[in-house]
Amino acid sequence: MKQAVHISEAPSAGPDLQELLDLVARGDQAAFAKVYDAVCGPVLGLVRSVLRDPAQSEEVAQEVLVEVWRTAPRFRASRGSAMNWVLTLAHHRAVDRVRSVEATTARERRAALLDRTPEFDEVTEQVESRLEREQVRRCMRTLSELQRQSVTLAYYRGLTYREVAELLSVPLGTIKTRLRDGLIRLRDCLGVSA
């Protein structure tokens, strides 16, 4: 395989997403349509990776996108990128949903989680998304097995670190540390700066 292209910025989070959000914050619906086009794929993909169920995922993605419209005036560029703001919102909503469901059905579901891996292989039209995916996949391979499993279960499956520890039968402190040093390694590999 060819060496992955190193891109230092998240490609879909182009420089103008933040400017668009500023316009959205002032009620500009045309600007919102552009924001939608930039973030909808990532939002839906992330929500689906956490929730799995396609219909429920679409419903949550819709809620998230409307919330982006509604709360755009709260976005502060000083606290992070526009894409970070949107995807953090999407991640929290998806994880909240999965946790409220899991509170009742709990454990069996979790046993099955270990078998699953994120859907890195889904077809997408966008070259940028493919590059992003390639790069993340490459960097994921630089993690230890425990780091990779911990980060994957927490982020893509919405488990708390306590649940990850229980599922992998590893002490709590170890999981906390793996989540942190795993992410740090990803950060350095992906060239993320804040």
Add this chain to the structure above:
Amino acid sequence: MSTVDRMSGAELHTLTGAYALYALPDAERGEFERHLGDCEACAVEVRELSETATRLGLAVSAAPPRELRDRVLREITTVRQESPSCGRRTRSAVSVQRTGRWPKFALAASLVAAAGFGGIAVWQNQVARDAQQEAHRAQQQSEQVARVLAAPDAKAKSSALKGGSKGTVVVSRSENRAVFVASGMEPPSHGKVYQLWFDDHGTMRSAGLINRAATSNTVLLDGPVDGASGIGITVEPAGGSVQPTSAPLALLTFPTA
């Protein structure tokens, strides 16, 4: 929760990864967020790790169906936007009109009759005990709570809320603060949160959110009582609102005697 209390700053620092991945249970997340306020290095690391998590999100991007775009773009034409939250931006003409008013019908419909309240001392002990437990998580706040409860002019007013739960407000004019105690309250539905308000004679001023996970809770209302005549509680979208967006579950007027 008690495991969190005993954590030192160094231990808390290792939670940056779990926090950035939204992998902390609610109570620990609250504790960590308080720590973040005092730890600039942690805050920087959290921002970087959160941006890193965003890259993980971008990597699973999917192709959305066309109908979703139509639905969302249609829906936003009916959804009112929030005003920027207070204090972060310079005040604009818009922010002046920000304070909310209850719709009149809602006010009339949900005015709660004053429940006679005996045994305040006993009850206040209970509240103080609750407050003491809370103190492990939010010591400063609880000290303030305790001061309100111990104030010579503290007055309580209790009222039944929907679903058999009970809400009580304690107000101290000398401390200029108020405490709200809810017991047996159902957690708000998904994506919602309970929000408290000071009732400035019909104009609602936000007084903070009630911890989502809690079913029995002692909350120090944000901000001074000043001229408020009572408090209200509403269900709001997660994160709260700058003004009430729904009819109040309850309005409690402060006892005057």
